[in-house]
Amino acid sequence: MGPGDELLAPAYHAGSDIEAMRRVGVTCRFYGAGELLAPDPAELDSLMSSSTRCLYLVHYNGFPQDAARWRGWCDERGLLFVEDAAQSWLTHVDGHPVGSLGDLAFFSIYKMVATPDGCAAVCAAPLPAVERSRRAGVGRLAHLHGAWLGQWLGWIGGIRRRFARPFDAEAYNALGDPEAPVAAATTRLVTRLPGDWVAPLRRSNYRRLLRDLGRHVSPPFDQVPDGASPWFFPVETDDKQGFLRHLAKGGVSGMDVWSVAHPSLPVEDFPEVRRRRSRTVALPVHHELSESDLDRIADAAGSWLR
Numbered sequence: 001m002g003p004g005d006e007l008l009a010p011a012y013h014a015g016s017d018i019e020a021m022r023r024v025g026v027t028c029r030f031y032g033a034g035e036l037l038a039p040d041p042a043e044l045d046s047l048m049s050s051s052t053r054c055l056y057l058v059h060y061n062g063f064p065q066d067a068a069r070w071r072g073w074c075d076e077r078g079l080l081f082v083e084d085a086a087q088s089w090l091t092h093v094d095g096h097p098v099g100s101l102g103d104l105a106f107f108s109i110y111k112m113v114a115t116p117d118g119c120a121a122v123c124a125a126p127l128p129a130v131e132r133s134r135r136a137g138v139g140r141l142a143h144l145h146g147a148w149l150g151q152w153l154g155w156i157g158g159i160r161r162r163f164a165r166p167f168d169a170e171a172y173n174a175l176g177d178p179e180a181p182v183a184a185a186t187t188r189l190v191t192r193l194p195g196d197w198v199a200p201l202r203r204s205n206y207r208r209l210l211r212d213l214g215r216h217v218s219p220p221f222d223q224v225p226d227g228a229s230p231w232f233f234p235v236e237t238d239d240k241q242g243f244l245r246h247l248a249k250g251g252v253s254g255m256d257v258w259s260v261a262h263p264s265l266p267v268e269d270f271p272e273v274r275r276r277r278s279r280t281v282a283l284p285v286h287h288e289l290s291e292s293d294l295d296r297i298a299d300a301a302g303s304w305l306r
Contacts, residue, residue: 001026001080006051008044010058011261011270012037012277017056017084018262019173027051030265033273036220038065041073054080057102059088062202062229063220064098071101080104086119087111090199092227109186111231112202113193116140118186137183169260199229201287205294206230209283212298216305218276232257232282235301243281243304250300255282 001007003025009018012033021028029047031039037060044055055074059065067083074081083102085091089112091098099105099122109118116137121127203224214222216235224230232255237243240256247254257280261267267274283297 001053004051005053006049007054007056007082008039008047008052009056010037010039011265011273012060012258013058013262013265014086014258015169015260015262016173016175017086018264019175020178021056022262022264023175028056028264030270032270033276035218035272038220039070044073048077052079054082056082056084058084058086059091059098061221061234062088062091062199062231063225064088064091064093064227067093067098067101087231088229089120090194090229092199092229093225094227109190112198112229113190114141114144115186115189115193116144116183118182118190135183137185140183141185169263172260173262198287199227202230202285203228205285205287205289206233208294209233209285209298209301212302213283213305216301230285233285234280234282235305236276236279237281237305238279240279240281243301246304247281247283247300250296250303252297252300253284257282 001024004027005025006027006029007021009021009028009030010033011030018028029049029052031043031047034040037058039055039057055070057065057067057070059067071081073079080103081101083099083105085099085105086108088098089107089109099107102122103124104121105123106119106121109115109120117140203226206224206228210217210222210224210233213233213235216237218234218236221234234257240259244254244256257277259277261273261277283301284293289297
């Protein structure tokens with residue numbers, strides 16, 4: 001794909017993904033996100049033109065979309081199929097890993113396990129090799145361990161409140177060096193950290209929070225598919241920044257999820273997406289959380305949401 005080609009992309013996106021497409025000259029035609037965040041085939045057909053080459057599908061938050069359906073839809077129309085599984089590494093559907101059906105699928109490993117960085121791609125066509133010297137990644141590992149220790153000792157929330165910076169969309173979409181190889185520490189750790197126990201524990205932690213906070217969670221995240229590997233627990237509030245400050249005082253690190261769309265999106269055309277962006281805050285469901293950690297998260301969030 002390149003200049004002059006069009007791609008069908010979701011209006012609910014991170015922004016950096018759209019920027020990457022824009023930089024190679026691909027035009028994005030945006031489709032909406034209904035209640036279940038799944039594409040509407042009628043809307044997709046209405047957006048297609050003679051230049052349309054590809055459907056871009058996001059598996060949000062470790063929850064799988066119906067990739068088999070969209071693989072067939074693309075095949076019927078002669079389109080490429082890209083699966084964005086950046087939030088969904090370790091997710092399975094009917095025993096098969098998410099990303100198995102796309103012409104291209106990619107994953108952000110560091111979102112699920114504590115590596116310094118790292119993404120993986122699976123492509124139907126050969127990908128060019130990148131021969132560059134690698135960073136060790138030790139500094140990033142030290143930062144991760146320091147954050148863990150700070151949370152354990154209770155002072156990480158104060159540091160986050162003191163040094164928190166407003167979201168900078170321009171910096172976020174700068175992308176850095178797209179050809180930079182992953183850190184040496186990542187390639188060493190990635191074969192050791194994940195296992196069959198990671199996704200089940202994340203699902204268990206997610207269900208534990210659903211028990212106390214489920215009425216503040218919108219579909220499709222109000223129930224957990226068996227093969228999901230949740231990245232975070234999304235709750236909705238009218239005051240995101242106030243909620244995040246409240247969580248930090250309780251020693252809980254929340255995350256402001258996708259508040260700002262890529263500048264190319266006509267946000268007024270997608271009110272449901274705008275609503276999600278303005279209201280969603282992520283709570284931790286990490287597989288190493290203890291029962292007392294989950295109680296603290298539920299108590300801190302619940303006292304605000306009530």
